[in-house]
Amino acid sequence: MHRVRSGSGHFDRAMCMYKVGHMINLKISALAGALAIGLASMASAASVTFxxxxxxxxxxxxxxxxxxxxxxxxxxAARYSYLSGNYIDRNLGGKVKTDKDAGLSVLTGSNDSHWIDGGGTYNDVAVLTFSKNVEVKSLLLYGWDSGDKLGFSTDFTKAGPGGWVSYGGSLPSVGESSVFYLWSHYDSKVEFKLKAITVEYEESTNQTPVPLPASGVLLLGALGGAAALRRRRKA
Structure with missing residues (x-):
């Protein structure tokens, strides 16, 4: 009879250890799932149109x-001048304005027309500065035609703009930045206005994931139970 009781006790302890181990596995899995959910909720892509x-x-x-x-x-606003193959001036200056149903224009001289254009004393540049790093997804232009050319980049230096592109609905590759430059080709026939710009950025949605603290307590409780079980076995 004594041996039967002893065998039953070993069986009961084995079952108890299995249950505790199973609970630990479940709680670790729950913590991993909560961690994945928490990390996924911390950032998401937000699309904004101005x-x-x-x-x-x-x-x-x-x-x-x-x-x-x-x-x-x-x-x-910024401006630059182009003469005989050389860029002779580049600085911030001028003013900006908008017209309902048309969009943004840049004025960099006393007689400058209300466009982003390549005529007049200076060529016009619109400087777009965002409060966060963004990726520009699209531009909507007013007064644009297939013969016009524009520059669009994250870099505009005193040496002048980079390569020109004929804008046909797809943007040149400029990368992610917080400052963008949109300018007209040095041609008196080039003129347009910026109606809208659409950007994307990483938006933080949950700085302190809620599931993590509760799951951590569950895991600590399970580990504490396992430690207590080991102490009982040694006793």
Missing amino acids: NFADKDRTKTPSIEMTDASGLKLTTT
């Missing part, structure tokens, strides 16, 4: 627009 053709804005050194998500866009 509309310059929504209303009239008078001439001003800068235009500030903030989306409901909190992304801010500040638009200012």
